[in-house]
Amino acid sequence: MIKVSEVTKKYPARLAVDNISFEVNRGEIVGFLGPNGAGKTTTMRMLAGYFPMNSGSIEVAGFDVRKDAREVRKRIGYLPESCPLYPEMRVDEYLRFRAELKGVKSSARKAKIAEVKEQCGLTDVGKRIIGQLSKGYRQRVGLADSLVHDPDLLILDEPTVGLDPIQIRQVRELIKQLAERHTILLSTHILQEVEAICERILIINEGKIVASDTEENLHRKLHACAVIEMEVAAEKAHAIGRVNALPGLDVRNSNALPDGWLRMEIEADSPEMRVDLFNLAVTEGWVLRELSEQEHSLEDTFVQITRNLGVTP
């Protein structure tokens, strides 16, 4: 659905996108992640045909963004970061205007507008003035606008930025529903958003694509070893010495707790080494009250990927 090949974009004082290539398949929901200034918005604007690139090529549904801009725009629904709505217009009026501009046939316009309003939960606010709506509702109007010409592909740039937690949840639910019928590329720096919505993650950092995989695979690639948390009733120096004496296990943090308990964070070659630790506790006669594998969050993974490149997100 999207094929980006060796694309570069330079601003006068900054190389914003540096020779990136990636693909998005039809039906996929891909999260486009990156720290501030990484190049997400610039890439999305180029994809939507709003920004020229310096070199490389972008195809959307087989059409070249530069040569067949009209065909590409027909197939893309683009929700920019700050949605340029007309605040003095009423919702219905605005959607009619946008549908006309996007070439929706006049005979189909009324039904299409009703459909996207229904999809975006706007049915009751058609007569309201956009500038008087809450930010969450304005965002829905932006989404309805991006859908009105029935595009195959949705490009959503930080769709929940500035919304309150309830609105964020509603917009996420809406995006999930849209994902049933559309291919979606969604930029965000909110990691929970990616976890909640996306099937695959593209990470961009300093204008370069540094990772592209499912969340699970990214975790697996980055965290080949495991961290095990263990709490035992044992004397600190002795217990650490005994754990470290086992091959493939290394105590990286320890904390003596009240009542003689000791908490250890142990790096292990594999999570299965919890069995070795259990056997050690039995042999040593330690009372054991916790033995668990630490979960890696997407945040850990993201920080590690960007830190590996010498950048703090």
Ligand SMILES: Nc1ncnc2c1ncn2[C@@H]1O[C@H](COP(=O)(O)OP(=O)(O)OP(=O)(O)O)[C@@H](O)[C@H]1O
């Ligand atoms: N119109 C512009 N002129 C000059 N430099 C720009 C322009 N737009 C963006 N930049 C710079 O290009 C780089 C990439 O910006 P971009 O907005 O694409 O990043 P982003 O990943 O979307 O960031 P954010 O998460 O903060 O929105 C940044 O260093 C930014 O300052």
